Amino acid sequence: MDKIPSTDNHIHVDPINGEGPLEVALKFHRSGGTSMIIPNKPTWTVSPQCSFKEAMELVVGYVDEINQETEVQAFAVVGAHPAELSRRVDAGMELAQAEELMRGALETAQNMVLEGQAVGIGEIGRPHYPVSEEEMETHNRLMVYAMELAREADCPVQLHTETSSEEQFKEFAEMARKARLKEEKVIKHFSGPLVLPEENHGLTPSLIASGDVMREALKKGKSFLMETDYLDDKTRPGAVMGPRTVPRRTRKLINAGLLTEEDAYQIHVERPGKLYNIEIDF
């Protein structure tokens, strides 16, 4: 049972507010984890002056550290979180100027994918908190733009959005069609068990690796990714699942007969490999 792959599709590392890349990767590895897809944290978690590019370069550095110092394979996903726009608008910036800044950040992210430093654009999306109608329209435009950039770079996007049901998945699938990005290249981060094609409209759900979500999902199918959304923030210890969750959950589900080793290979090696165009050694 030792050779079971486990990929956490959305896990953060943060040496400023948390334990940092090596500590997190070692915990993950000791629980049987094999690969980590790591999106950059927002600029304000680094410093008030931190630029988008700097925040993205930091995560690329953390990924390098993990790849050099541990047996975990790590990959960076870079982007501008929707709250980056809200924060600037709340601080008094004109919406149009904030949108321009966000577009520039997304272009920086695309460049890093084209240069091979990152494997996807994210997390991008729209707020899970209420905003003005104008601001929401801006977020929606930026989502389509990020999808266009992803199509050009042949990479996926990772979406951060409000809690989404079939209705929102349908809307995001329409955005993907508008951007001519394949629906499956739109990865819904922090997804509930929307595994059936008629529920997710062809998007790839990245499921929260809780027991409840997984059991619900497995009644319907196995086309999904798994994640914790671990924040690596010591001030918010219970905010999300710990870094050991995906490998532990995967083993539990196999032991319970709900997942086979072949299923685990599909979820943790085959599907992410194909989506991100990466070679996951296993």
Ligand SMILES: [Zn+2]
């Ligand atoms: Zn996140």
